[in-house]
Amino acid sequence: MSTLRLFALTFGLAAQLGSALAADDGTKAPRLGTPMSASDVVKWDKTVFPDGRGLPSGHGTAKEGRLLYVQKCASCHGQHGEGATAEDLVGGPKPPSSDNPSKAIGPYWPFATTIFDFVSRSMPPAAPGSLSADETYAITAYLLAANRIIGESDEIDAKTLPKVNMPNRDGFIWIDVK
Template sequence: MSTLRQFALVLGIAAPFGMATAAEHSGNSPQLGRPMTASEVAKWDRTIFPDGRGLPSGSGTAKDGRALYLEKCASCHGDHGEGATAEDLIGGPKPPTADDPNKAIGSYWPFATTIFDFISRSMPPAAPGSLSADQTYELTAYLLAANRVVGESDPMTAETLPKVKMPNRDGFIWIDVKKKK
């Protein structure tokens, strides 16, 4: 088979699988879509770090979060966080063991900011990202208080949430840590 035929065959196979063709490199691409605007990027740029960087302004307490939890979360996680169609969220503040591998918030999660981040990004499942910062702080505070990590009246804010010491912070095993020889 000639080199030209081999090249044409490769193009015929590559194009349907999304591989670049010579036409795409020459500027004759279909020009689909458009670059995102700064406000569109900002909507999705919601990274929250363990030290609190990225947390928005706002506040909430467990007392405020209980009613919101019953409204938005209980149908999947149970009225008391015991789990229903989704994972259990509330358990004793003791690290998981081989005999009790519970991954509830109080026993497993190493950083309180991760709770805020997860709720903010993915809850409720039918409308992820729909909760306000205040609502997310309220739910985070409720879950922390229900797990006996903070008090019911402790305000959760961008300043206080990163200071919450989770029971398993020092016991968490990072999956990306390389073993030293």
């Protein structure tokens, strides 16, 4: 198929889709989901920074997190974070390279606070945002301990989590550093 013909076909489909998305009042907008309530906005309006700003109060240990991990995470990520239908979460200490492209938490992620933020917002997939702060701290602690970054009995909270030094913290080129 020629490029021009493919463009025309794509443009035509886009135009048809655009007219199908017209709202009753004549404006064009997709009709996806339902409007968020004020309480929904509060629930999702969270920002956790690498330095720990935005972390809620709470705490957890790897020992507490192991049980939660088995209940809520293992069916997708494997019994020990080795990966199953979803990505592996536990990897060796070697940073990623062309020979070792792992993006597991230990060798890849630069900030421990990002683990908390991601788990808090998006896990488990069937009920994102449903974990309490204590559950999220515990699962985060378990993942850090499984990657041999903290000890099994180390407690993490809003003060200790940002201080965790991730092995690949210096493995990124930051574009917004002055």
